[in-house]
Amino acid sequence: MNISGSVTQVLPIDDGSQVGHARRTAQKLAEGQGFDETDAGRVALVATELASNLLKHAGRGELHLRVLPRANGAGIEIVAVDRAAGFDLQACLADGYSTGGTQGIGLGAITRQAEVFDAYADTRGAVLLARLYPRQATKPDLPIAVSQHALNADPACGDTWHVALNEQAISVLVIDGLGHGEEAEQAALAGARAFALVPFNDPLLLIDDLHAAMQGTRGGAVAIAQARLDLGNLRFVGIGNIAASLIGPGKSRGLASHPGIVGGQYRKARSFDFEQVAGQLLILHSDGLQSRWNLGDYPGLAYRHPAVIAAVLHRDFCRGRDDVTVVVIALEASHG
Structure with a gap:
């Protein structure tokens, strides 16, 4: 899906x-x-x-x-x-x-x-x-949430995101096109279209695909996270200033991105692997959100629905001078 x-x-x-x-x-x-x-x-x-x-x-x-x-x-x-x-x-x-x-x-x-x-x-x-949901629908709710907002409610948003999932895995993309407005949106959408074709390819290959697709545009920052929910592991690759974190009981890990612009210029990308991520939260956001948030300052918030977490973070940490996207996913055993 x-x-x-x-x-x-x-x-x-x-x-x-x-x-x-x-x-x-x-x-x-x-x-x-x-x-x-x-x-x-x-x-x-x-x-x-x-x-x-x-x-x-x-x-x-x-x-x-x-x-x-x-x-x-x-x-x-x-x-x-x-x-x-x-x-x-x-x-x-x-x-x-x-x-x-x-x-x-x-x-x-x-x-x-x-x-x-x-x-x-x-x-x-x-x-x-x-x-x-329609009462006749039988599929369970997905523990996936997004809060995305264009600067000043502009019709064009320079951020975009995409989620692909099956019973065993989930692949998540966040792109922040350089600047904001129509040209930033065009850059972000070019990358998202390339990602959607083969979302479960190796993240390093996907970065190459997005780089080719975004050439000729402004380019942008990109982060890709892929979790094998059956195995409990996650692979991450990021270029630019998309922030990413894994949050579990009593611990929080930032996921490192490398400098550069996809569709522009960057050094060779590197992926990072994380084990035993089942039961943790994956949070990704563009730099329209301040990076100084800490769920530990909100007792019990980490156990709320991802949509509640995304809304709280947007409410309290939106910079107000750029597009902003917050993606929150509970890495459960199955998203089917």
């Missing part, structure tokens, strides 16, 4: 009128993925409750929407993000609780409507995740 990169759709929520817009936008997105009336209605309900919740307890925030491609029945991801302090997550999960003093149905209702619900809250704010 190949999953091509796409930018996260961001809906600001700072006024009551935007709740209805969020509901209609989410429902239309679901209908476009083949959700029937009942399932699209569930998506609309969850979007309404999450948007209303942002206004009630935070005063303002954002809903992040994303399509979740799968071999059998694409899903819809809705993430509510805010920076409000003192959010009582456990109280809000109880039906009948409302921070706005109204009756409310509580976030507990979302846990019954969504196939996946997770959340993280501390003094920095809260992130709430809901993933919904």
Whole structure:
């Protein structure tokens, strides 16, 4: 299965009128993925409750929407993000609780409507995740998450990503085209198209393929990580400033990249192998995200859903002066 990169759709929520817009936008997105009336209605309900919740307890925030491609029945991801302090997550999960003093149905209702619900809250704010799939779809949720944003909501994004997976392996690409805007996007997409043709080739051969495909463009930074989930090992190669980390219980390892520009000039690439990665998190991000983050500063966050982790990192460490992409993958025994 190949999953091509796409930018996260961001809906600001700072006024009551935007709740209805969020509901209609989410429902239309679901209908476009083949959700029937009942399932699209569930998506609309969850979007309404999450948007209303942002206004009630935070005063303002954002809903992040994303399509979740799968071999059998694409899903819809809705993430509510805010920076409000003192959010009582456990109280809000109880039906009948409302921070706005109204009756409310509580976030507990979302846990019954969504196939996946997770959340993280501390003094920095809260992130709430809901993933919904057509009820007849049988494939499990994939522990793969992306938060991708173009600078100033530009229609063109100079970052891109691609994920290929089967029952035994996963291959992940992140590209940051030089600069931002259309020319950076063209460079990144040229590399992604080459990767998608043979995503499970040796990473060093893939770097050569991407280099050839990106010549004549601005070029860019590239990182490729391939994990054999059945064997528990991972191979990584990076050129340029894509940051990559493996995070396990009580430990974190940075994955080294070499200087250079794919499609431009770089010294010979080198791959690095890592053993016993099962159960760890793989995090890759472009330099639109500050590199000084540490999951250890967020107690328990490493055990949340990858989509919650990606949203928290984007919220707290986005530089705000470049495109930004954050990819978070839980390296479990199977992604089938």
